[in-house]
Amino acid sequence: MYAIGIDIGGTTIKVGLVDGGKIINSNRKPTASTPEEAVANIVLQIDALFEKYNLTVKDIVGIGIGCPGLISSEEGVVCHISTMKWHNFPIVSLLKKTYNTNIKVSNDANVAALGEAMFGAGEKFNNSIMLTLGTGVGGGIIIDNKIYAGAFSKGAELGHMVIRIGGEPCGCGRRGCLETYASATGLTRMTKSAMEQHPESEMWKFVDGDINKVDGRTSFECAKQGDAAANSVVDDFVMYLSEGIMNLANIFRPEAFIIGGGISAQGKYLTDKLTAYCEKYCYGYKNAPKSEIITATLGNDAGIIGAAALVI
Ligand SMILES: [Zn+2]
Structure with missing residues (x-):
């Protein structure tokens, strides 16, 4: 069952041909400055995939689109992307002029959560919440294998x-x-602040004495080597993230929390700490089944696979 998944980002638009949750092939183009140009580029990219695999629109179940910013999934409209100057752009109806098939659009964080829930780390669960830890914190709530985005698809922030x-x-x-x-x-800010207070910290050596080289890895890597200041930063980070996870657990109690984004590269080192914190403090965790905290598995493919999952 083929589907097309489109991952619209601030710098590139990736279009993939997906079959059963696997990307068969994909291509990418720089994100155009106007949405009209972006749609023209998307059509070229889809047609190139169709040609390569000798397919027509009748061979696919639909086209799914993941897009940053405020999206109205019900109307198929990109309402607002501040970084790209896209406003009230009816992307679904424009693509339908070329492709007579099921076309859906959703917020990129929701799409990644759906991809992980259907074809990634959350495959065995029906209810999961994904937190993507990158420049910001994106989130997606999956209830009974469907995205829950609230009224007007503006919730789940x-x-x-x-x-x-x-x-x-906050922005x-x-x-x-x-x-x-x-x-x-946030982690980078907290790391820099700890380094300024602790000139003896090994974190200085890790970044060759250049505080501008600090990133989301610095504190974690030095904490693993036993650096006290780094451990304190990691403990604070785990506390803040765990408090957020417990708030969500108390409202939704999903079967699993899926941690994605750059910081999720810390894998079990991070999820074990989050699990230990939540087991200690989360309401009802002592006497009832707990939400598992696991690492996302689709990586950068989550955007295309999740978008395709909108129509699979
Ligand atoms: Zn905020």
Whole structure:
């Protein structure tokens, strides 16, 4: 059962031919400055895949699109992408002019969560929540194998749950959002601050004395070597992320939390710490089944596979 998955990003648009949750082939083009141009490019990319595999639109079950920003999945419209100046763009109806098939669009974080739930780490679960820890914190809620995005598909902004009143300022206008502590950006900020307070820390050696080289790996790698300041940063990071996970567990109690994004490269080292923290403090964890905390497995393919999953 073939489907087309489209992963729209700030710099590239990736289009893939997907079969049963596997990418058969994909291509990419730089993201065009106007949405009209982007759609023209998408059509070229889909046609190239059709030609290569001798397919027509009748051979696919549909086209799924994952896109950053505010999306109206019901109307098939990209409402707003601040970084790309796309406003109220009816991407689904425009693509339907060329392809008479089922076409759906959803927010990229929701799409990644669906991809992991159907074909990745969450395959054996019907209910899961994904947290993607990158520049920000993206989130997706999967209930009974479907995306739950709230009314007007504008909910599930899990990164903007406040975990510290009066905390760090967030791009959304509030303070203390999960995103400001549990993202790679937040972790980098906390790492730099700890280094400034601890000139003796091994973290300085790790970045050759250049604080501008600090990233989401610095504290984790030095913590594994036993550096006290690095361990303290990792403990804080685990605390903040765990508090967010427990808030979600108390509301949704999914079977699994799936951790994705750059920081998820820490794998079991991170998920074991999160599990230990949550087991200690989460309501009902002592006397009832717990949500598993696991690492995402699809990596960068989650965008294309998840988009295709919208129509599979
Ligand atoms: Zn926020």
